[in-house]
Amino acid sequence: MKVLVPVKRVIDYNVKVRVKADQTGVDLANVKMSMNPFDEIAVEEAVRLKEKGKASEIIAVSIGPAQAAETIRTALAMGADRGILVKTEGEVEPLAVAKILRAICEAEKPMLVIAGKQAIDDDASQTGQMLAALLGWGQGTFAHSLELADGTARIAREIDGGLQTVAVKLPAVMTTDLRLNEPRYASLPNIMKAKKKPIEEKTPADYGVDVTPRLKVLKVTEPAKRGRGIKVGSVVELLDKLKAAGAI
Amino acid sequence: MATLVIAEHDNKTLNDATAKTVTAALLIGGPVHVLVAGEGCKPVADLAAKIAGVEKVLLADNALYAKMIAEAMAALILSVAESYDSILAPATTSGKNYLPRVAAMLDVPQISEILNVVSPDIFERPIYAGNAIQTVQAAAGKKIITVRATAFAKAGAGGSAAIETLAAAADPDLSKFDSEALSRSERPELTSARIVISGGRGLGSAENFKLIDKIADRLHAAVGASRAAVDAGYVPNDYQVGQTGKVVAPELYLAIGISGAIQHLAGMKDSKVIAAINKDEEAPIFQVADYGLVADLFQALPEMDQELAKRGY
Numbered sequence: 001m002k003v004l005v006p007v008k009r010v011i012d013y014n015v016k017v018r019v020k021a022d023q024t025g026v027d028l029a030n031v032k033m034s035m036n037p038f039d040e041i042a043v044e045e046a047v048r049l050k051e052k053g054k055a056s057e058i059i060a061v062s063i064g065p066a067q068a069a070e071t072i073r074t075a076l077a078m079g080a081d082r083g084i085l086v087k088t089e090g091e092v093e094p095l096a097v098a099k100i101l102r103a104i105c106e107a108e109k110p111m112l113v114i115a116g117k118q119a120i121d122d123d124a125s126q127t128g129q130m131l132a133a134l135l136g137w138g139q140g141t142f143a144h145s146l147e148l149a150d151g152t153a154r155i156a157r158e159i160d161g162g163l164q165t166v167a168v169k170l171p172a173v174m175t176t177d178l179r180l181n182e183p184r185y186a187s188l189p190n191i192m193k194a195k196k197k198p199i200e201e202k203t204p205a206d207y208g209v210d211v212t213p214r215l216k217v218l219k220v221t222e223p224a225k226r227g228r229g230i231k232v233g234s235v236v237e238l239l240d241k242l243k244a245a246g247a248i
Numbered sequence: 249m250a251t252l253v254i255a256e257h258d259n260k261t262l263n264d265a266t267a268k269t270v271t272a273a274l275l276i277g278g279p280v281h282v283l284v285a286g287e288g289c290k291p292v293a294d295l296a297a298k299i300a301g302v303e304k305v306l307l308a309d310n311a312l313y314a315k316m317i318a319e320a321m322a323a324l325i326l327s328v329a330e331s332y333d334s335i336l337a338p339a340t341t342s343g344k345n346y347l348p349r350v351a352a353m354l355d356v357p358q359i360s361e362i363l364n365v366v367s368p369d370i371f372e373r374p375i376y377a378g379n380a381i382q383t384v385q386a387a388a389g390k391k392i393i394t395v396r397a398t399a400f401a402k403a404g405a406g407g408s409a410a411i412e413t414l415a416a417a418a419d420p421d422l423s424k425f426d427s428e429a430l431s432r433s434e435r436p437e438l439t440s441a442r443i444v445i446s447g448g449r450g451l452g453s454a455e456n457f458k459l460i461d462k463i464a465d466r467l468h469a470a471v472g473a474s475r476a477a478v479d480a481g482y483v484p485n486d487y488q489v490g491q492t493g494k495v496v497a498p499e500l501y502l503a504i505g506i507s508g509a510i511q512h513l514a515g516m517k518d519s520k521v522i523a524a525i526n527k528d529e530e531a532p533i534f535q536v537a538d539y540g541l542v543a544d545l546f547q548a549l550p551e552m553d554q555e556l557a558k559r560g561y
Contacts, residue, residue, distance in 0.1 A: 016510065017376045026380050038492075094348070095357050118492065122375050124360045129318065129348035138319055138422030141345050144485065154426060158485045159341040160439075160494065161258075162430040166317065168423040178475065178492065179485060214357045216385040218370065223381050226517065229538040231529075235551045238523060238541050239559070245538070247500035247521040248443070248467060248561070 001170075003046040003055045004110035005080065006101055007039040007062050009071040010121040023219040035071045038116025040078075041176040044183040045146065046114050047079035054148055055112075057081050061104055063088055063097050069199055076194035077186030083199035088211055094122075096204070096211040098130035103207035105135055110171065112153065117142050117175040128175035138168035142177040249333035250279045250303075254325065254347070255296050256338045259286040259314065262295040264440045265338035265397035270299050272395045274403065275365035276334050279303040283414070285324055287314035293411050300404040310416040315425040316342045322349035323417040329354060329390065339394035351392040358392045359384060363399040377491040377514035398439060398497035398518065431484050433471075438487070441470035443500045444519070446489055448512075449476035450505020450526065450545055457482055459549040460504055466553070466561040472496065472516075474506045490515035505545045508533030525549075 011017060011026070012034040018027045035043075049055035060075035062068040063086040072083035086100055105113065113132075118125035132139035140146075140155030144163055147154040148170075156165045158177040168174075186194070204211045232238045242248045251273040256263040266282065273280045280301055284293040285308040293307040306328065312320045325346070329335060335350065337343030339361045351358035364372040369386040371393070438444060445467070447460045457471070464471045472494070473487040489496055491514035501519035506512060508524070508531055516522070517536050524537040527544050534540040541548060 011376070013511070017379045019380045026376060093357050095352060095355075098352060120377065120491065123377065123491065124358070125344050126348040126351070126358050126360060129345065130352035130358075132319075133322065133349040133352035136420075136422075138420075139345075139349070140423070141318070142341060157341075159428075160486060162428065162484060162486050164315065164428045165426040166423050167426045169421075172423075177485075178479065214387040215359065216387070218383040218385055220375070221381050221383070223374070223378055223517075226522075226536050227538070229522070229534070229536070229540055231534070231540045231542065233541075235541065235543070235548050235555055238525075238539055239552065239555055241539050242500065242521065242523060245521050247523075 001055055001112065002057045002059065002108060002110040003049060004059045004061060004105060004108060004113045005039070005042045005046050005075065006113070006115050006127065007043065007060050007071050007075050008036040008116070008119045009033050009062060009064050009068045010036045010119055013037055013120055019220055019222045023221055025220050033067070035074050036116050036119045038118060038176050040183040041178070041180050042114040042116050043075045043078045043080060044181045045176060048181065049148070050079065059084060059108060059110065061086065061101065063092055063100055065089065072199055073194050074186065076197040077191045078184060079190070082197055084202060085199055086202045086204060088204060091213055092211045093213050093215065094124050094126035095130055096209055097127050098134055099209045100204055100207050101131045102134045103209065112170060113173045115173065115175050117177055128173050132173035138172045139174070140166055140168045140172065141175045143174050144177055144179050146174060146180070250281055250331060251276050251334040251336065252328065252332040253280060253282045254335070254337040254343065255282050255284045255292060256340050256342060257284065257286060257289060257292040259289045260291060262292050264402055265340055266296065267299050267402040268397040268400040269336050269338045269395045270301060270403040271400040272362065272365055273334070273336050274301045276368050276391070281306060283308065283325065283328070285313040285316070285321060287311050297409040297411055298405050298407050300407045302407050302409040305409050305411045306414040307411055308414040308416060312416055312419055316346065317423055317425055318346040318349055319420040319422045321346035322353060323420050325350045326353055327417040328414065332390070334391040334393065336393045336395055338397045343394050347392060347394055354390055354392065356390050356392055357387065358394065359386060360394050361396045362393055363396050377510050378517065379510065396495060398495055431486050435464060436468065436470045438470045438472055438494050439496055441498055443467050443469035443502070444472050444496050444498045445469045445502040445504065446472035446474065446506060447477055447482070447504045448474040448506030449480060451477060451482060454482045462553050463549060463556065466556045474512050503533050503537070504549065506533055507531045508536065
């Protein structure tokens with residue numbers, strides 16, 4: 001069974017983002033970029049399936065600028081077998097990403113797509129669900145654990161009240177939550193090996209997808225800043241302040 | 249044209265996020281209808297009918313919707329989508345699950361987690377864990393929107409909407425509910441509590457979270473946690489406050505032994521008052537705290553417990 005893993009190149013999660021003075025977006029110049037952390041969890045899960053003999057091949061797909069090839073290399077170093085880079089310029093909305101992934105799924109016929117539950121840049125949390133809908137497949141979002149048996153994925157999902165387990169018919173889309181696994185670090189020999197693994201280059205036009213954004217971003221601004229707080233010297237003083245502020 | 253709000257509920261009671269989403273819907277434009285999909289959920293429809301500003305409640309009572317499985321929910325919403333210009337759901341784990349499916353099936357983009365309705369087609373939403381706010385204009389066509397409920401006031405009571413029965417849509421038969429393990433708590437729900445007390449890695453163990461529980465009981469507070477505390481297994485996943493967990497905005501947020509990673513701050517920095525106790529005076533949590541106490545939590549919490557008792561809490 002083939003597993004497809006979409007991976008996105010985003011600002012590294014440790015970087016504090018800066019909003020551009022002209023309010024057109026956030027500053028990406030000279031900022032460390034990495035694979036979206038939820039996508040790392042997705043790659044890890046796919047690699048574990050392969051190690052257990054449940055997956056035969058892992059395809060990592062990235063939609064983004066030429067440098068997204070590095071993100072695919074990271075996935076290949078973790079254990080993915082080959083990559084597909086769909087080159088785009090500028091923002092691509094989740095619906096357009098889902099349409100490109102649909103076309104790739106129709107060509108590659110994976111039984112499972114494992115995607116991150118959200119990318120930490122746009123925080124949209126849409127792509128996996130949209131892809132499942134476009135393909136007419138079932139979905140298991142915010143996955144906490146996965147069991148595969150008899151053409152079904154049993155996925156425990158992290159929901160607001162706790163955990164919910166669903167049985168989803170394959171083929172299906174699963175999106176990862178934090179507790180699904182702990183992604184491995186690629187070893188040096190695997191990083192070297194990854195350099196020889198193939199990455200196919202494509203464009204959205206190859207899949208007949210128009211990636212022109214449909215939503216119009218009018219501006220990007222800094223959030224309202226909180227006023228400077230104060231330090232208190234004791235528990236008693238803290239409770240006095242909270243009482244005075246009407247908080248308790 | 250009308251705006252549809254999908255209700256968040258557990259088949260018995262209506263989650264507050266619904267009335268907050270109705271507020272956002274009224275800003276976009278009415279008439280506002282609410283869809284209650286579930287099983288044995290007539291009491292929920294009765295509650296939804298009482299939200300001020302709601303003109304009609306659609307009730308889809310069928311086993312298919314008992315657990316709000318995404319594929320069935322999306323098919324149901326799609327069956328009525330034609331009548332609506334905008335479809336809104338609270339950005340809960342269920343709204344986030346089914347609504348993007350609806351958007352894709354309608355071939356329209358979704359606008360996620362709006363914080364503000366600037367005009368009926370212009371919205372503010374957080375990106376980069378709330379470190380930037382994007383102002384976005386919807387395209388022509390239907391608007392599919394999830395709403396960050398904590399950013400909107402609850403619509404009032406006093407409505408008397410008509411309740412209309414909605415037939416179930418065909419079962420997509422792609423997935424089935426299997427089981428659930430829900431956290432049971434006598435405490436208020438995290439996202440709607442007036443006071444939230446959260447613990448971090450500094451607590452050191454599940455056992456030590458009892459120190460927080462004691463204070464929470466005195467203050468009738470909900471208990472939350474940082475990702476580090478959840479990953480360490482001190483508390484279940486549904487306690488997590490942050491970019492990828494729950495977003496809370498209580499009157500008081502008390503952060504105990506939480507360093508304050510940006511991903512955590514994203515989930516609580518809109519709280520009215522923030523107080524933090526941490527032994528590391530350089531901890532980033534102090535940059536957003538109104539009141540910071542540099543102290544060892546293992547001394548400060550028992551002291552706070554005694555002091556609250558003394559004051560009659």
